Amino acid sequence: MTGLTTFLDEQRAAILRKLDGLSDIQAASTPTASSLSLLTIVKHLAYVERRWFELAVAGRDLPGLWPPDDPSEETRIDPGDDVASIRDLYERTIAESRAITAAVAGPDDACHPDELGLNVRWILLHMIEETARHAGHADIIRETLDGSTGG
Numbered sequence: 001m002t003g004l005t006t007f008l009d010e011q012r013a014a015i016l017r018k019l020d021g022l023s024d025i026q027a028a029s030t031p032t033a034s035s036l037s038l039l040t041i042v043k044h045l046a047y048v049e050r051r052w053f054e055l056a057v058a059g060r061d062l063p064g065l066w067p068p069d070d071p072s073e074e075t076r077i078d079p080g081d082d083v084a085s086i087r088d089l090y091e092r093t094i095a096e097s098r099a100i101t102a103a104v105a106g107p108d109d110a111c112h113p114d115e116l117g118l119n120v121r122w123i124l125l126h127m128i129e130e131t132a133r134h135a136g137h138a139d140i141i142r143e144t145l146d147g148s149t150g151g
Contacts (some may be wrong), residue, residue, distance in 0.1 A: 001107045004124040005098070011039060011131035012094055018138040022145070024082040031144040038141055040075045041134050042086050046076035046093040048130055052123050053097035057104065059112035072124060097127075 018038055019027055027038045036044075047065075056062045068074070107121035142148050 005101060008124060008128050008146050011128060011135050014135045015045060015138060017082050018142045019087055022083060026145050027083045027099055030075050032141055039081060039086050040137055042090050044074045045131060045134055048095045049093045052127060053100045056111040057120055057123055060102045112137045
């Protein structure tokens with residue numbers, strides 16, 4: 001499971017680096033054809049992590065998380081959303097996801113509800129794919145904002 005969690009952590013770190021050195025205005029802007037900003041990408045990933053790790057892996061009862069009470073919540077900038085708060089949200093969510101993953105016996109452990117037929121390995125692979133996809137999107141947005149590439 002270490003290989004999977006290492007790859008996921010690398011993608012998470014790439015996402016967080018895209019916020020480094022940006023103002024709140026820059027991070028909230030949408031300089032490409034997409035309606036997403038760097039802030040909304042990071043916020044969305046925090047929600048996705050919570051759904052998969054807290055609901056599917058840990059089996060917690062979190063009403064309103066899935067299906068979401070307000071589907072647009074995770075892709076909009078609300079009052080109080082800024083680089084610091086969204087970074088903190090994502091970092092706290094990552095820490096919880098890591099703790100949940102560390103508590104399972106192995107990657108073949110079933111997820112909740114069992115009838116989905118998913119296991120922890122599937123969740124980790126899906127989160128690597130989801131996070132990497134958004135990291136590429138974040139690369140384009142960041143390069144459009146200030147020319148920063150890499151990382």
